[in-house]
Amino acid sequence: MGANGSKIGFIGIGNMGWPMARNLVRAGHELTVYDADAARTARFAAEYGVSGATTIAGLAAAEIIITMLPTGQVVRDLYLASASGLASHLRPGSVAIDMSSSDPGGTRRLGHALAASKIALLDAPVSGGVPRAESGMLTIMLGGDDPAVIERAKGVLAVLGNPIFGTGALGTGHAMKALNNFVAAAGYCAAAEALAMGVRFGLDASRMLEILNASTGRNFNTEVVMKEHLVDGKFATGFALGLMAKDVKAAADLGAELRVAAPLSVLMNERWKYALQQLGATRDFSAAALAWDSPPD
Numbered sequence: 001m002g003a004n005g006s007k008i009g010f011i012g013i014g015n016m017g018w019p020m021a022r023n024l025v026r027a028g029h030e031l032t033v034y035d036a037d038a039a040r041t042a043r044f045a046a047e048y049g050v051s052g053a054t055t056i057a058g059l060a061a062a063e064i065i066i067t068m069l070p071t072g073q074v075v076r077d078l079y080l081a082s083a084s085g086l087a088s089h090l091r092p093g094s095v096a097i098d099m100s101s102s103d104p105g106g107t108r109r110l111g112h113a114l115a116a117s118k119i120a121l122l123d124a125p126v127s128g129g130v131p132r133a134e135s136g137m138l139t140i141m142l143g144g145d146d147p148a149v150i151e152r153a154k155g156v157l158a159v160l161g162n163p164i165f166g167t168g169a170l171g172t173g174h175a176m177k178a179l180n181n182f183v184a185a186a187g188y189c190a191a192a193e194a195l196a197m198g199v200r201f202g203l204d205a206s207r208m209l210e211i212l213n214a215s216t217g218r219n220f221n222t223e224v225v226m227k228e229h230l231v232d233g234k235f236a237t238g239f240a241l242g243l244m245a246k247d248v249k250a251a252a253d254l255g256a257e258l259r260v261a262a263p264l265s266v267l268m269n270e271r272w273k274y275a276l277q278q279l280g281a282t283r284d285f286s287a288a289a290l291a292w293d294s295p296p297d
Contacts, residue, residue: 005029009062017068072102092118125177143173182251229286242281
């Protein structure tokens, strides 16, 4: 332990990772940050007075490693892609916490591989976006196989989010995140299609949203996303289209793997894949309707 808290290596200081890492510093944890963008690493380290690693070997002293990266494959490559991967640098007894949106099966395979080096893996993806990352009030879905390791991690995770929901065995956190985002993506599609039809018929999009939000059709997208980001054209929720499409695909793949009759997940995968192809991975997810027929004016 550091003088004021755990020794933490934080990997991935993008839109979400930056405020999360900052909150850990403010809570007194001894942090070393690493990002593929070396300039971003240096900027964070200078601003918050922490160590900035120039290579993953610089994280070797960490007791807990937190990853906040674009995909599960990136996380797995970080740990295992070569003989000098991060797993080779960490001490036995270290805890790896993957807070990325990763595929559940890949998480379980990574957990088995890390266990050979006596490194425990937890999956702890989040919901709430940049605003709740800033406030430290993310919803955290926590999966893992060792109750003692889970309890050890909760003290750190409590700085980043509330509530923290235990989901079960390793991989269930990432499964829950994919399924949550599938439901959110389906809600977005339903709202976007309703607006497109309503506007074509002569309804006002803003008035439609007022009515939806006072009625049974309300959901996160009608309340938060549609007016500001789609109708008014801000397109700046902070959550990329590529990430939403990835999570929807993970949910559809999970349904197929488990042989669950889930045709809506298949359709959503097709819709979001098409939006991704048309608009690109870095476009804000709220712009997806622009790729589909008859978006609202």
